[in-house]
Amino acid sequence: MLGLSRATFRQRWPLFVGAALTVCIGVALVQSSLLVLISAATLPVPAGLAPAARAAFVEGSTTAVTLSALTLAFSAFLAVFIVSSTFAFTVAQRRPELALLRLVGAGRGAMRRLLVGEAVLLAIIGTAAGIPVGLAATRFQSGLLVGLGMVPDGFNGEWRSWILGVSAGVGIGVSLAGVLVAARRAGRVRPLEALRDTGDSARVMTATRWVAGLLFLAGGIALVILTPIGGAAGGQALGGNAALCLAVALSALSPLLVPVVARLIPVRGPVGELAVAALGDGVRRSAATAAPVIVLVGLVLAQATMLTSTTAAGAAEQRRATAGDLVLDATGPVGGDVTDLPGVAWASTEVVLPLTVSWGSGDDVEREDGQALVVDPAAYATAHPGREAVEALRGGRVAVAGPGAGAGSPGDTVGVLVGGSDLGPLPIVAGVPDAIGGGADLLLTADAVPAAELAAAPSRTVVALAPDADRDRVLAALAALGTVSTVPDWIAADTAARETTTVAVFTVIMGLGGLYALIGVVNAVVVGAAPRPAEFATARLSGLTRRQVLRAALLESAAVTTVGLLLGGLAAGGSFIAVLALTATMTGVATLAVPWALIGLLAGGLYLVTAVTSALATWSGTRRAPVSLLGATT
């Protein structure tokens, strides 16, 4: 049987190379994300760091861990999705040949053994190539995290020998998962199909497709509904996963949708007719090409839109939740000095301290790092409309849950460590509303914190001018204490910093994964064109020129890309609804910031990639004189 595989390989190598390539990159990405994740999670905090530096280090590596975990999740998803759809498509493309094997007596078991054997072989090749490629990916991903300042220079996802086992497991497991369904179907190919060369004789909308499509559709809708109750971080994850589910659902159902769109294409002349006919006849092919486009567009668009929308919502929320005219960035509790200045109506000084909260006791202690804000309750309530719950701090040695909400809820008593001082257990007596843009996790008063901690810590002071104040004199006096900006400028600068982080986060999570999905697209186009030389030859013998055949193929690929973009947009639309609901719940204002530039870039890039690939594939498929291709039936 292997001889048959070998011979088939010689003729259909693009199919096999494509399949092995998808395994290779999938293995590389999963391996690399896993190594980076483990290295970030086990990164030791350097000894002898000052509390603030230590806090910054911990925050950076925590973010790096979160991002790597997300990257790992996306990589694993993409590996499963792209490898299984590639394997299934490759088997579908070989259906005529498989029917012929059935005709000369291959039983179901033999068919399955043949395909599973091939898949294992491809998986081994792909994994063997994927492991070294993974090392390069590790270097790249580690470099990204270093570049973003989340981990120190010299950080690298460290090699661990057990990863070999994981990578082999991923490569072979994902390939087997991909081929098993396809092999079962191939076992059921009817031998008579070999005698009817009417192209795509198999039903494309299989039961598996229906079940997967409807299941993921339901899952996606459920996640959209759940998003608003997920809170700032959970909501984003739910919304992103909603788009992911919808993308899977729509790619499973795409054979139903491709013909609908094909009917909308204005047909003119024989070239257009050929393209539309090919779209209708090759529904399986169109669906296979559209699938990675849908997933790529769905994921990228959803992720980008969720990030930009929550950032925009956070900025708007911050504007609403900040009264006053100026912000002073300084060191230590400068509140007294500021309120004493003539022309200052009120001032709220907020000292920022690194925070560690702990729950439980004995061996069972859980710790969480975050940020504490030491405030004057009355001034804070004035400076931040909507956060009047802070007044509960007047109760003495107590804490109030802050807008970041990462240190527990009212009713909890938590161990509090700020800077280098252990404040012991403090009851959380109230909480201000969660903010979508995050913020401090715990609010404290100066009474609870040693003065020495406060003196060295960074602080910001929101200042309101009196109606009769001399603005310039106040500005000059404040400038002596620290850096002054207007409230709008201060919020704008803060938002800009968040946006930079957002872009970085997006690049880390989606960068390599997006590239992988793009390779999946290229692969599907190549695999789709592999068995078509005979079809092209027939078209040319019917009088079309090579150029016209090429134009028809380009038109067809543009149509399929359009379908992919539309459906991907639809999948992302689920997360648009989710983010609207999330922002409405959390900030009272439904916010959607659609990244049009990114959409344009993505659409343009995809049209270009599919056009170039299908042009090259068609050109090479029409290289031989048409007559030479008609003799061989398979």
Added chain:
Amino acid sequence: MVPVTTTTFAGSFPGTAPGTAAAVALHGVTRTYGRGPTAVRAVDGVDLEFPRGAWTAVMGPSGSGKSTLLHCAAGLERVDGGRVRLGDTDITAASDDELAALRRERIGFVFQGYHLIGALTAEQNVALPLRLAGRRPPRAEVRAALSMVGLGDRARHRPRELSGGQQQRVAIARAMVTRPEVLFADEPTGALDSASARTVLDLLAAMAARGQTIVMVTHDPAAAARAGAVVFLRDGRVADRLVGASAHDVADRLVRLEA
């Protein structure tokens, strides 16, 4: 319609006791395509026995159900009614794996369109059924099958490097390499020029002379005349049959049938 029956037709041929020794027997076989008003009854209650060791031709107008009959007889198509026997085996309700084993071991096929695997050489194509049966065929056995069809020197050629007639001969070698009980051929010369067709028919004749059972659908009266007996189908039913007729007689009968 002019009655054209020359000998009484009782579902079997002279010299064959009904129900025994038939290589393939169909009893009341019916096959309908589609449902409702568009349903086509491609084979309609056919009783037929193809005797062991005989070469039988099946003729009839286009769409009369010849291919469907052949597919039913070979277990490629399920029947809606009736029974199909191959030798002593009732294959009417055989499982998929049993049918696959039949195709590997007991029956061979030749079709108008050759249907060779393009990626494999002639030799590999011929060896395929044996390898699917789990055997590692000796090269000599495969070469012998190719030599029998006169292509001993083309073993390493791929189908696209062979002429149509040569490809059909490779297909015959592939069908015969398992020494099947019955060889089914659906218009094996349909796509060939007359010289190549004659070569193929000579091959079949030589095989028949050695006692090979052959069931062959054809449109060509000359081809049919080389078979020992001819069965005529019309509208899915057996309309007539001839034994030992000349090409002229066969053509004559066909014209009357199509009238």
